[in-house]
Structure formats: C-alpha cells, structure tokens
Amino acid sequence: MSRVRDRADARDWLVMAAACAIVGVLLIAPLVLVFVQAFADGWRPALEALREPETLSAIRLTLFVAVIVVAVNSVFGTIAAWLLARFDFRFKAALLTLIELPVSISPVIGGLVWLLLFGAQGWFGPWCERHGIGLMFAWPGIVLATLFVTFPYVVRTALPLLEAQGPAQEEAAVLLGAGWWSLWARVILPGMRLALLSGVLLTTARALGEFGAVAVVSGHIPGLTNTMPLEIETLYNGYRSTAAFALSATLALMALAVIALRTLIRRAGSVRA
Amino acid sequence: MSKENIVFRSLPITPHRPLLPGFAPALGTTLLWTGLLVALPLSALALRPWEHGPGAMLHVLTGDRVRAALALSFGAAALAATIALGLGLVLAWALARGPRSGPLAAVRRGLDLLIDLPFALPTAVSGIALATLYGPRGWFGAPLHELGIDIAYTRAGIEVALVFVSLPFAVRAVEPVLAALPAAREEAAESLGATHLQVLARIVLPALRPALLAAYALAFARALGEYGSVIFIAGNMPGRSEIAPLLIVIRLQEFDEASAAAIGLLMLLGAALCLAALSAARRALR
Numbered sequence: 001m002s003r004v005r006d007r008a009d010a011r012d013w014l015v016m017a018a019a020c021a022i023v024g025v026l027l028i029a030p031l032v033l034v035f036v037q038a039f040a041d042g043w044r045p046a047l048e049a050l051r052e053p054e055t056l057s058a059i060r061l062t063l064f065v066a067v068i069v070v071a072v073n074s075v076f077g078t079i080a081a082w083l084l085a086r087f088d089f090r091f092k093a094a095l096l097t098l099i100e101l102p103v104s105i106s107p108v109i110g111g112l113v114w115l116l117l118f119g120a121q122g123w124f125g126p127w128c129e130r131h132g133i134g135l136m137f138a139w140p141g142i143v144l145a146t147l148f149v150t151f152p153y154v155v156r157t158a159l160p161l162l163e164a165q166g167p168a169q170e171e172a173a174v175l176l177g178a179g180w181w182s183l184w185a186r187v188i189l190p191g192m193r194l195a196l197l198s199g200v201l202l203t204t205a206r207a208l209g210e211f212g213a214v215a216v217v218s219g220h221i222p223g224l225t226n227t228m229p230l231e232i233e234t235l236y237n238g239y240r241s242t243a244a245f246a247l248s249a250t251l252a253l254m255a256l257a258v259i260a261l262r263t264l265i266r267r268a269g270s271v272r273a
Numbered sequence: 274m275s276k277e278n279i280v281f282r283s284l285p286i287t288p289h290r291p292l293l294p295g296f297a298p299a300l301g302t303t304l305l306w307t308g309l310l311v312a313l314p315l316s317a318l319a320l321r322p323w324e325h326g327p328g329a330m331l332h333v334l335t336g337d338r339v340r341a342a343l344a345l346s347f348g349a350a351a352l353a354a355t356i357a358l359g360l361g362l363v364l365a366w367a368l369a370r371g372p373r374s375g376p377l378a379a380v381r382r383g384l385d386l387l388i389d390l391p392f393a394l395p396t397a398v399s400g401i402a403l404a405t406l407y408g409p410r411g412w413f414g415a416p417l418h419e420l421g422i423d424i425a426y427t428r429a430g431i432e433v434a435l436v437f438v439s440l441p442f443a444v445r446a447v448e449p450v451l452a453a454l455p456a457a458r459e460e461a462a463e464s465l466g467a468t469h470l471q472v473l474a475r476i477v478l479p480a481l482r483p484a485l486l487a488a489y490a491l492a493f494a495r496a497l498g499e500y501g502s503v504i505f506i507a508g509n510m511p512g513r514s515e516i517a518p519l520l521i522v523i524r525l526q527e528f529d530e531a532s533a534a535a536i537g538l539l540m541l542l543g544a545a546l547c548l549a550a551l552s553a554a555r556r557a558l559r
Contacts, residue, residue, distance in 0.1 A: 011469065016377050019367035019384055022360050025413075026437060027390045030402035033412065037405060076306035083299040095303070097548070098311055105544040106498025107396075108518040109537045112525065113314030116321050121530045123317060147310055171292045180295050209395025212500035212518065216525055229397035229501065236401045236505065248398040259393035263386070 034252055037245035049235075049243035050250060054222040058231035058247070061139065065227065066207040069146045074200050077154025082188060084155070085162035086170070102151040110149040111216025114141055137219030142227060145213035150203045157199035158192055165191060194269040201262040205255045315541075322535040333535040338511050339520065343539065346517035349428065350496035353435030354443070357492045358485060360436070361443030364388060368444070369452035392441045396501025403434050404505035426508030431516065434502045439492035446488035447481065450558065454480055483557035486550060494547035498540065 038046050049055065084096060102110060118135045119125050128135060135141050173187045189196070211229040218225045222234055228251045235244035322330045333339060364384065371381035391399060407414040407424040414425055424430045454477065462472050478485075500518040508514040515523075517536055524533040 012372050012377060015363065015367050016371060016380055016384075019364050019371075020380065022364060023384055023387050026360070026440065027387055029412065030399055030406055030437070031390060031394065033406050034398060034402050037402075076302060079299050080303040080306065083296070083303050086293055087296050087300075089296075089300065095307065098307055101315070101544075101548070102311060104494050104498075104548050106500060106518045106521075106537075106540055108500050108521050109318065109498070109541060112521055112533055112537045113318050115525060116317040116530060116534055117314060119525075119530055120528060123321075144310075148314065151310060167293060174292055174294065183294070205393060209398070211395065211397040211400075212498075215500070216522060229395050232397045232401065241405075244401055248395075248401060251395050252398050255393050255395055259389065 031252070034245055034248050037241060038249040040245075041242055045242050046246040046249075049240075049246045052243070054226065054234075055231060055243070055247055057223045058226045058228045059250075061142070061226070062208060062228040062251075065139065065142050065146055066204055068143050069150055069207045070200055070203050072147060073150055073203055074154050074196070077152075077199065077203075078158060078189075078192075078196060081155045081158035081162055081192075085159055086167055099152050099155055102148050103153075107149050107210065107212030108216055110213035111141075111145040113148065114144045114217055136217055137221075138225060141217035142214050142225065145217045146207050146210050149210055149213045150206045153202040153206065154196065154199035157202065158195045161192055161195035194265055198262050198265055198269075201258050201265070205258040205262075208258070209251060209255050318534060318537055318541060322531060322538050325531060329531070330535045333532045334539060338515070339517075339532075339536060341512040342515050342517045342520040343536070345428075345431075345513075345515070346497060346540070347543065349431050349435055349516070350493050353432050353439055353496040354489050354492040356432065356436050357439045357443040357496075358489055361440055361447060361488060361492070362485075364440075364444045365447035365451050369448050388444050389441050391438050396438070396499070399437060400434070400502040400505035403437060403502060404430075407433060407506060425506050426514070428514060430506040430508065431503055431514065434506050435496040435499055438499050438502050439495045442491040442495050443488040446491055447484050450481060450484035451477075483554045487554035487558070490547045490550040490554065494544050494551075497543055497547070 080099065084092065115122060115136060117123050117125075118128055118141070120129075125136075135144070169191060170183060170187050173183055178187065209229060210227075211233075214227055215230060215233070218227065218230055220226060220230060220234065222231065226234060228247060232244050232247050232251065235241075235247065322333075334343075367381060368385055368388070371384075372378050373381075404425055405411050407417075407430060409415065409418050409423070409425065411425070414423075417424060422429075424433060458480075459472050459476050462476050467475070498518060500516075500522075503516055504519055507516060507519070509519060517540055521533045521536050521540075524530075524536070
C-alpha cells in the first residue's frame with residue numbers, strides 16, 4: 001500500500017490544486033455550460049422546447065431503444081459471463097476478444113457494419129428490400145447499432161465477480177439436487193445481482209447517449225427516427241441553441257443519474273464485501 | 274439426473290467442468306449472440322472493401338481526402354493520448370496518493386466522482402458544450418480570441434475534444450497501479466538523498482511503465498474512434514479538419530458503402546493494434 005500520512009505537506013497541496021484546475025477547466029466547465037445555456041432565456045423557453053412533438057418523439061424513441069437493448073444484452077451477457085467464468089473450452093480467449101472488441105472501435109463503425117449487411121448494396125439488403133423488410137433508417141437499425149456498441153458491458157462487469165466467487169456454491173447446489181432452473185434462479189443470479197445491476201446501468205447510460213453508431217443508420221428524420229442525441233444535433237445545427245441545450249440538459253441528467261446510481265451500488269457492494 | 278450419476282461425476286477432482294450443468298446451451302446461446310451481433314457484422318467490414326478488388330480499395334485509401342482524414346485522425350489521437358497521459362498522471366497521483374484525512378481528503382473524493390464525467394456524458398452533449406465553450410463567443414473562446422488564439426473550428430479544437438473524452442481512460446488505468454506501488458523503494462531513495470523529481474523519474478515512472486502503456490493504448494483507441502464530441506468543434510473542412518469517422522459518415526450519405534468500408538477497416542486495424550498493446554501491457558502488469 002502507499003503511504004498513509006496524517007498531515008498534508010506542500011507537495012500535496014500543489015498536486016491537489018493542479019488536479020482541481022484540470023478537472024474544473026476541462027471537465028466541469030462544459031457541464032455547467034450545458035445547464036446555463038439551457039436556461040439562458042429563463043425556464044419557460046426551455047420547458048416549451050422540451051414539449052415540442054419532435055422532441056417528445058425523440059425522447060420516446062430513445063427510451064424504447066434503450067429498453068430493448070438493455071433487455072437483450074443483459075440476458076445474453078449474463079449467460080456469456082457465466083460460461084466464460086465457469087468452463088474452459090477451445091477458442092475461449094478468441095471469444096472473449098470478440099466480445100470485448102465493440103467498445104474499442106469507433107462508434108461510427110458500429111453503425112457502418114449494419115449498413116454493410118442491410119444497406120442498399122449490403123449482403124442482405126436486396127433480399128430485405130424484396131421482402132419489404134426495412135431495417136436501415138428505421139428503429140430496428142437504431143436498435144442493432146446500439147446493441148453492437150453496448151455489447152460487452154454486462155460481461156465486463158459480471159465476469160470478474162463470477163471468477164472471484166468461484167464455482168463452490170453452484171456445485172454445492174447441484175450436488176444437493178438443484179436443476180438447471182433453480183441453479184440460475186436461486187444461486188447464480190442472486191449471487192451476481194449487484195454486478196449484474198452495475199452492468200445493466202452502464203449499458204443503459206451508453207444506450208441513452210449513443211450518437212455515432214446511431215447517426216449512421218437512423219436517417220435523421222425528426223419526429224420519426226431521431227433519438228435524443230440526434231435531435232440535439234438537428235436543433236444545434238438549426239441554430240436553435242436554447243432547445244438544443246434544454247434537450248442536452250435532460251439527456252445529461254438522465255445519463256448522470258444512471259451513472260450515479262451505479263456508483264452508489266458499487267459502494268454498497270464494496271462495503272458488504 | 275440420477276443419484277448414481279451425481280456420485281459418479283463428483284468423484285474425479287476436476288473442480289469446474291464436469292459438475293455444473295448447462296455448458297452446451299450456454300455455449301450455444303453465447304455463440305449465437307456473439308455471432309449475429311459481432312462476428313457477422315465485422316466479417317462484412319472485413320470482406321466488403323475487397324469486393325471491387327484490392328486495387329479499388331487501394332485507390333480509395335490513397336485518395337487525397339481520405340489520406341488527409343486518416344493522417345489527421347491518427348495524428349490527433351496520438352497527440353491527445355499523450356496530453357491525456359500527462360494530465361491523467363497528475364489526476365491519478367491526486368487520487369492514489371492524495372491525503373486520506375483533513376480538508377484535502379474531501380477534495381480527493383470529489384475529484385474521484387468527477388473524473389468519469391466525460392464517460393457518463395453523452396458525446397453529442399459534450400460536443401455542443403465544447404463547441405460553445407471554446408467558440409468565438411464562449412466563456413473560454415472569447416478571451417482567447419482576444420489574444421489571437423482560436424480553438425473551435427481548428428485542429429486545437431479537435432485536440433480539446435479528444436483530450437476531454439480520453440482523460441478518464443488514462444486516469445483509471447494508472448490510478449490503481451500507482452496506489453499499489455510499495456512505498457519502501459521511494460522511501461529508501463528519499464532517505465538516500467534523492468529529490469522528489471529524482472524519485473519520480475527513476476523509481477515511480479519506470480515502475481509504472483506497463484500501466485502507462487495501457488493508459489496510452491486506451492486513450493488512443495478512444496480518441497481514434499471518437500465522433501460525437503469532435504464534429505461540432507472540428508470545423509470539418511475536407512482535407513484539413515475532417516476526421517476519418519466523419520468521412521465514413523459522409524461516404525455513407527453518398528451511398529458509397531465500399532469506400533466507407535475501406536476506411537472503416539483501416540480504423541479497425543488501428544483499434545486492434547491498440548488492443549494488442551493493451552494485452553501486452555496487462556501481461557506485464559501481472
């Protein structure tokens with residue numbers, strides 16, 4: 001462990017002052033600006049901007065996409081994390097790399113890959129067109145792009161916990177006669193619930209705010225395929241600053257609340273452990 | 274499952290595999306999920322640039338506009354990761370070595386909460402906030418403009434946005450390693466008369482080398498792919514301030530999927546190199 005000293009010396013003050021300056025200028029100033037700009041003309045214009053039909057539609061679409069994405073990636077991510085923690089098999093390292101890959105690459109690529117599959121010149125694009133299936137420039141494309149960019153979060157948070165817990169409890173349950181269902185419902189899921197919740201919240205925050213991947217596949221139709229981040233872009237580029245920042249403040253509050261909840265849960269978890 | 278079966282299967286002391294049920298269905302679901310959502314889309318990215326032959330792909334990648342965008346993206350990401358590493362080291366030091374009691378301890382806990390802000394803030398929000406903040410009439414942009422320094426709509430603006438988004442990655446990669454460094458060697462060096470700077474340069478930084486490499490790789494990968502927080506502040510002049518992810522978006526708007534795929538593939542290779550550096554750094558940390 002590092003040294004634990006009771007009294008701060010001059011070097012501590014210097015380092016803390018530098019750290020506060022960096023965080024204040026680089027990180028806090030932009031956040032404060034969002035809220036100042038949103039209410040630059042008072043409360044009423046900001047609230048009215050949020051009640052416009054295009055804005056309400058964007059909020060609904062963002063929440064709808066987030067619910068589907070969180071449900072799909074949480075269920076499959078939990079199973080994948082358990083598989084990777086409990087079993088050894090060939091190509092396990094390759095599978096883990098594949099699962100980790102989507103967060104390391106550009107979000108724009110997270111949208112591009114779906115156009116390469118289902119776009120007009122894509123592998124399955126012509127087939128989809130003939131059968132009247134419109135995935136791109138509609139909500140299914142937005143869901144697919146968001147699924148891709150939020151793919152590894154549940155696995156990443158659940159896997160270290162499952163590895164640390166070890167298989168003893170699950171093996172005991174099986175020896176005592178637990179079937180597959182009661183093993184999952186009464187041993188595995190209760191044991192990992194805090195890590196699972198933490199991963200779910202991380203997925204939610206990222207799904208709410210995803211911009212690059214969604215920008216590629218959405219088609220930018222206000223009132224129809226614009227999510228909240230895309231509507232922010234539309235408003236900002238249309239010189240509707242107050243409305244853009246009012247929606248930004250709303251989206252930032254949603255994402256920050258989710259992340260704050262996750263921090264609280266992690267604190268509670270580390271206190272218990 | 275019959276009782277005899279359980280007894281028989283519990284006999285060999287191989288702790289993990291044979292005992293727990295459900296390996297095959299779990300593997301099947303995971304492969305299906307990963308295959309449909311990651312492997313299939315990425316294989317399209319890997320194969321589609323070649324559909325008009327390698328010559329056509331080379332032609333795309335050597336075009337002036339594409340070359341400029343790729344050079345800008347890789348160069349700006351390298352510089353941003355360097356700056357983020359420097360600033361991140363100060364922040365990691367404040368978090369890992371900062372006072373645990375007294376008035377500064379509260380400051381340290383506050384910093385700990387705020388570091389992850391760029392990670393939590395949606396990129397479109399940070400994009401328009403940074404563009405306004407550093408714009409010609411912004412809180413920081415206006416006084417700097419008086420001094421003849423323009424940040425928004427120049428390369429400096431791109432760097433500001435990239436440092437903003439990559440900073441938490443640099444801090445969080447260094448902080449736990451710095452906190453876990455044994456104090457004995459530093460104290461020995463100090464007691465032998467080394468100055469603070471000598472201790473930092475000869476003892477601390479060499480011990481941190483794998484963590485710094487990991488921090489750089491993470492920050493670089495994030496900066497290389499960043500789109501939302503950059504495009505509002507970048508100016509987006511073709512050949513000058515147009516980043517590669519934006520060029521992908523533009524090519525797609527022109528329905529030129531093959532060109533977009535070629536640029537995307539090159540960026541994927543850049544990210545893969547970062548991942549390789551990262552896993553090398555993690556092996557060195559163990």
